[in-house]
Amino acid sequence: MQYRLDLIVKPAEGALVRVIGMVERRGFVPRAVHATPHADGRWCLQLLVESPRAIETLRHQLEKVYDCESVSVSADARDAVTGVAA
Amino acid sequence: MNATTATAPRNGARWIAHALETEGVETIFGYPGGTIMPFYDALVDSTLKHILVRHEQGAALAANGYARASGKVGVCVATSGPGASNLVTGIADAMLDSVPMVCLTGQVATPLIGTDAFQELDVFGMTMPIVKHSFLVRSVDDLPRVMAEAFRIAREGRPGPVLVDLPKDVQVNDASHLPDHVPAAVQPPPAPADAALAEALAAIAGAEKPVVYGGGGIALAGAVDAFRQFVEASGIPTVLTLRGLGALPANHANYLGMLGMHGTRAANMAVQESDLLIVVGARFDDRATGKLAEFAPFARVIHLDADAYEISKLRTADIAIPGDVTTGLQALTSARSTCDAWKARCASHRERFGFRYDAPGADIYAPALLKRLSEVAPSDTIIACDVGQHQMWVAQHCKFNHPRNHLTSGALGTMGFGLPAAMGAQFACPDRTVVLVSGDGSFMMNVQELATIARTRMPVKIVLLDNSALGMVRQWQELFFAERYSEIDLSDNPDFAALAKVFGIPARRIDQRDQVDDALAELLATPGPAMLHVAIDIKANVWPLVPPNHANSSMLESNPAKTVTEPTSHAIPA
Numbered sequence: 100m101q102y103r104l105d106l107i108v109k110p111a112e113g114a115l116v117r118v119i120g121m122v123e124r125r126g127f128v129p130r131a132v133h134a135t136p137h138a139d140g141r142w143c144l145q146l147l148v149e150s151p152r153a154i155e156t157l158r159h160q161l162e163k164v165y166d167c168e169s170v171s172v173s174a175d176a177r178d179a180v181t182g183v184a185a
Numbered sequence: 186m187n188a189t190t191a192t193a194p195r196n197g198a199r200w201i202a203h204a205l206e207t208e209g210v211e212t213i214f215g216y217p218g219g220t221i222m223p224f225y226d227a228l229v230d231s232t233l234k235h236i237l238v239r240h241e242q243g244a245a246l247a248a249n250g251y252a253r254a255s256g257k258v259g260v261c262v263a264t265s266g267p268g269a270s271n272l273v274t275g276i277a278d279a280m281l282d283s284v285p286m287v288c289l290t291g292q293v294a295t296p297l298i299g300t301d302a303f304q305e306l307d308v309f310g311m312t313m314p315i316v317k318h319s320f321l322v323r324s325v326d327d328l329p330r331v332m333a334e335a336f337r338i339a340r341e342g343r344p345g346p347v348l349v350d351l352p353k354d355v356q357v358n359d360a361s362h363l364p365d366h367v368p369a370a371v372q373p374p375p376a377p378a379d380a381a382l383a384e385a386l387a388a389i390a391g392a393e394k395p396v397v398y399g400g401g402g403i404a405l406a407g408a409v410d411a412f413r414q415f416v417e418a419s420g421i422p423t424v425l426t427l428r429g430l431g432a433l434p435a436n437h438a439n440y441l442g443m444l445g446m447h448g449t450r451a452a453n454m455a456v457q458e459s460d461l462l463i464v465v466g467a468r469f470d471d472r473a474t475g476k477l478a479e480f481a482p483f484a485r486v487i488h489l490d491a492d493a494y495e496i497s498k499l500r501t502a503d504i505a506i507p508g509d510v511t512t513g514l515q516a517l518t519s520a521r522s523t524c525d526a527w528k529a530r531c532a533s534h535r536e537r538f539g540f541r542y543d544a545p546g547a548d549i550y551a552p553a554l555l556k557r558l559s560e561v562a563p564s565d566t567i568i569a570c571d572v573g574q575h576q577m578w579v580a581q582h583c584k585f586n587h588p589r590n591h592l593t594s595g596a597l598g599t600m601g602f603g604l605p606a607a608m609g610a611q612f613a614c615p616d617r618t619v620v621l622v623s624g625d626g627s628f629m630m631n632v633q634e635l636a637t638i639a640r641t642r643m644p645v646k647i648v649l650l651d652n653s654a655l656g657m658v659r660q661w662q663e664l665f666f667a668e669r670y671s672e673i674d675l676s677d678n679p680d681f682a683a684l685a686k687v688f689g690i691p692a693r694r695i696d697q698r699d700q701v702d703d704a705l706a707e708l709l710a711t712p713g714p715a716m717l718h719v720a721i722d723i724k725a726n727v728w729p730l731v732p733p734n735h736a737n738s739s740m741l742e743s744n745p746a747k748t749v750t751e752p753t754s755h756a757i758p759a
Binding site for chain 1 (some may be wrong): 309310313314317318319321323338492493494497498
């Protein structure tokens with residue numbers, strides 16, 4: 100099952116690595132990654148991930164990442180993740 | 186103005202020491218080295234009490250034990266490079282058992298970061314998966330925000346370790362312009378939803394075979410009193426996890442024992458037969474559930490936890506109650522369970538399947554010794570242990586009246602945890618009796634901390650159970666690897682009593698069970714640190730045991746290859 104994650108991440112040192120590392124450690128495979136900076140420096144991060152595991156568990160875990168300000172999840176939306184081929 | 190600002194211009198290191206003092210930190214554990222030297226210079230003028238360990242892993246685990254016993258944030262310090270990497274196991278242990286810690290590491294000066302400088306190590310990157318959060322401080326101006334956030338994050342919600350990596354120039358640079366440290370407020374967890382609580386009350390009232398399954402999250406949430414009131418009021422049979430032990434006194438009428446791989450028969454069978462599990466601060470760990478798909482197969486689940494992530498992670502909750510555990514339990518205390526026949530059945534099983542201590546022979550039977558230790562030590566004794574067979578015997582046979590009295594490396598299973606953790610606990614609770622129960626394998630992993638205990642005269646009492654082997658590995662090789670013993674022999678152990686004496690710690694060795702009472706009395710009466718070295722049978726195993734990937738209903742009571750006993754399964758005999 101594939102899911103799209105939309106995250107707002109603080110521009111803190113290590114923040115992007117922390118988020119993507121969390122995705123992999125919790126059993127989800129990143130299939131596409133796209134990050135763009137807001138004007139205020141925060142990252143708008145889109146991830147397409149795949150796993151048989153429940154996405155809600157990953158969402159809750161990402162919400163606990165200190166640098167992660169928001170997380171939203173939608174079902175497979177491969178075309179919506181831009182910049183990197185899925 | 187405090188000690189660190191009174192005597193010298195305030196640089197970054199002095200500001201950090203001031204911040205620790207303001208946070209209420211009194212004792213820190215560490216080891217100096219090149220890049221952390223400015224901080225150690227600041228300590229000279231600080232009120233902080235620094236305990237010089239003999240290995241950085243000892244510092245992290247001592248801070249870990251300090252935090253577990255006290256509920257306060259434990260603080261450890263190391264230099265960059267190997268000093269920092271030696272902290273890693275202690276940090277990971279704190280992360281997996283939700284222990285609040287702040288770990289300060291020196292780092293090479295900011296211009297040298299990324300140049301492979303001497304003792305440069307990316308500890309910030311190395312520890313990302315094993316910290317609740319971490320900071321690499323690039324400027325002295327960031328210190329007020331970072332230090333306040335480090336302590337807030339370590340304490341707030343589900344506690345955990347926070348690493349603060351401190352480049353040497355940040356420690357040296359002028360910090361006289363920085364305001365005094367102000368601790369950040371910790372936000373309480375949200376209140377549970379009323380609708381979920383109402384649903385839970387109805388489920389409890391309608392259940393015929395309810396069981397309370399409590400874990401380490403009870404103490405972490407400060408909910409021990411509320412938990413006891415709920416169990417008392419409802420009268421529901423209760424089981425606890427390894428980390429939950431003490432949430433209910435071991436002699437409580439509702440208590441059935443620890444569940445899981447080495448749990449009691451009464452606890453495991455009650456859970457397997459249950460039609461309603463009320464899970465409080467537990468996370469369905471595999472050592473507790475056995476084969477998850479066959480765990481509590483008839484039960485609906487009510488799950489209370491401060492960490493919403495744990496709810497429905499491994500077992501879907503029928504009624505999810507994230508948020509403040511105390512508030513949730515208080516709301517459920519009006520629940521009345523009328524399943525008297527079920528309660529009586531559970532109580533009879535507890536009596537019927539209780540542990541026996543009448544093992545034949547004159548050798549020392551470790552479960553009986555630990556039971557006796559628990560009887561003769563003061564009721565508020567803190568017992569720390571290491572990892573292996575003795576750890577499970579402590580869980581099974583020692584009686585705890587509060588979870589913070591039982592220091593055990595539950596999730597990471599860190600051999601070498603016990604000695605530094607006991608030392609840390611003794612610093613946190615100097616007026617309490619602290620006993621370390623260790624095994625000969627684990628003990629040697631941080632044996633150097635005997636020097637720290639000897640130096641500080643911390644009165645830790647050490648009970649070293651020595652079977653001259655890696656006992657738990659040996660047990661698994663016996664049971665599950667056709668007795669093909671591989672690298673478990675420790676028959677060339679040193680003379681542990683002599684070793685302790687070399688460190689200046691009085692010690693005695695015993696090997697006969699008629700020596701136990703006298704030796705325990707002598708150990709507990711000895712001023713300062715002391716060791717009791719106990720020789721036990723290499724063939725002694727931990728029972729019961731649920732084989733890996735089996736349901737908790739399949740409990741071995743002995744080696745099936747050597748007896749006619751088969752794994753017992755399914756329902757408890759009537």
